[in-house]
Every structure is written in structure tokens, then in C-alpha cells.
Amino acid sequence: MMHNTENTHHLQEPHFNTPLQDYAPEVRQLVLDYTLQLADTSFILGHRLSEWCGHGPILEQDLAISNIALDLIGETRSLYQYAAELEGKGRTEDDLAYLRDAVEYKNPLLVEQPNGDFADTILRQFIFDTFHYFFLQQLQHSSDLRLAAIAAKSLKEASYHIKWSSEWVIRLGDGTEESKRRMEKAVDNLWPFSGEFFQITETEKRLLEQGIIPDYAPIKQQWDEHVTKVFDEATLTVPQNVWMQKGGKEGRHTEHLGYVLAELQYLQRAYPGLEW
């Protein structure tokens, strides 16, 4: 019984039947681009986390990381399915995931950064989870009903993710000498990638004007407050005036994304249409 429950749970098609909204062609293109950006972000981070599977520091955390990876891949599927419908050219969620090149991927640079050590993975997750959580809270009120529905579903999962990664930042920051040293190094490595979430692209600007996506300024404020609170408890210092990397949301990536896609896409590229 138990394994049946799991199988049906994972194979179940997401039940988002909201009909496509009646957008003007250019608005529809904007919503499509943005949906792909959100999908790419969850997809690449979910894949990065899946690299930990079987390598976690202890069994319990190995499972915790795999659970989060699966949550993100679930969100990814709903978003790619929506994107495929919006595009309306017969491409499927799999085509969008496996047959696009790096320049077409619009994820922020943070999520493609390598796992590094456990501290790097935790901090990368914490930066993302904090954004994701406050962002989804707003997106669930979007005038785009499908994005709102996907956000509302993912928010339940994201509420656990932010709890998990915040706890770990505190444990490692305020842990042993070594864990603190590693957390500080992770902050140095990854902080320059924390600003891109809030840097608005041309696509985002126009969607904001249409009232389809939330304003990032209040989200940034909530993000700052949460990060400061957790860092204080973790005895870590929030870096000030760091020059922020950007470009991922416009398709300009670090060298790491190519390797991620090579691994992810190899099978479909080498054997197009292969199923198993």
C-alpha cells in the first residue's frame, strides 16, 4: 500500500485546469518568458540538490535535501506545463527542459552555482528559500490565475524549506569553529549572487506594469529582515555594499550552467525522444 501511494503521488498529473487567460499576444509572450524563468530557476536548483542524493552528511539530511529537490522539480513541472500551453506550439514540458540551450535559460546565477561543501549548499538554499517564500506569498495573488494557483501550492513546501535552511544557517554559524569558518566562507562565495533576484529585467518591468507579477521592493525588505534576524542568531555578519552579479535572468550565465545542462540533457540530445 505504502509504495503504491508514493508512486501515484509522484506520477499524478498536477491538477491545474484553469483555462488559459485571454492575453494580447505580446502580454502572452511576456507571461511565457517569465514562467520559463521561474521554471528554470526551480529546475536548476532542484537538479543541484539532487546531486547530493546518496552523498548527504547523514541519512536524515540526505533525505531532507532530496525531498526539497523533489518539491522544486514538482513546481518546475507545473511551470513548464503552463509554459508549453502558453506557447501553444506543441512542445511539451520535457522539450522545454531538455532541448533548450544555456542562453535560453533564464535562472538567476545563484541557483547554478556548484554545491561546494555543506555550508555552501545551505547558504545557497537559504538565500533562495527566503526569496522564494516571500515571493510566492505575493505571487499567489497574481492576476494570472495559473501562476497564482502554482504559487499557492508551492508556498506550503517553501514554508518548510525556509524553516529548514534557516535552522541550518544558525546551527552552522553558531556551531563549532570549523562550521563557522565554513559558513563565513560560503557567505563570501555566494553573497554576490544574492542581489539578482531583486534586479528587475525588462520583461519583469512590463509584467509589473500589467499587474501580473508582484513588486520586488517589499519582498526585498522582508528578505533583508529575515536574513538579518537569522544571521544575528547565527553570529554571522550580513555583508554590506557588495557588488552584485547579474545576467542569469537575461540568459548570460556562469560557466557552471553548461555543465549542469550537459548532464541533464545528454540522454535526450543523444537519443532524441527516448523513453524508458
Add this chain to the structure above:
Amino acid sequence: MNQKEWPLWEVFIRSKQGLDHKHVGSLHAADAEMAVQNARDVYTRRMEGVSIWVVESKHIHASNPDEAASFFEPANDKVYRHPTFYEVPAEIKNM
């Protein structure tokens, strides 16, 4: 946090409202909060639970297997302790 090994915890899950928490297994965690989170991640992935209890294994005191004879065997020949000598009225279904 100087210990190298995290302590062991026993996990109890309640599967539905109104049912008892049942022992499902054990895990390692640094403290109670992490133990609850780990239990959620390890033991409720397949919708098994609506509530989790954890207790550090060292707080569980068990009966001694060597004393099993004196503990449990005296009950063997005391069938009169089972309420099987009563007539159950036919109207009572679920006994």
C-alpha cells in the same frame, strides 16, 4: 556541540486524527527541534502522519528480557482476567 555523534531519538507518528501515536523507528538529531524535522523528512514522506512525537532514546526505560519469566508468565494461567465469561447481548456489535 562538542559531541561527534548526535544522540538517538525514537519517533512516534499518529497516522489519523483520533488514533494513537505509534513507534515507527529511530533517527539521529542534535536536538528535539531537529529530531522533529528529521522525523518529518524520514518518516512522513508518503503521507503517513498528522502528528509527530520524538523522545531521546536514553529516556526510554525498558523491561529486562532476563526477567521475562517473572514479569509475564504469571499471567499465562489467569484466563479469568479476560472478560470472556460474560454473555454479550446480541445487539452489541463491535466488541
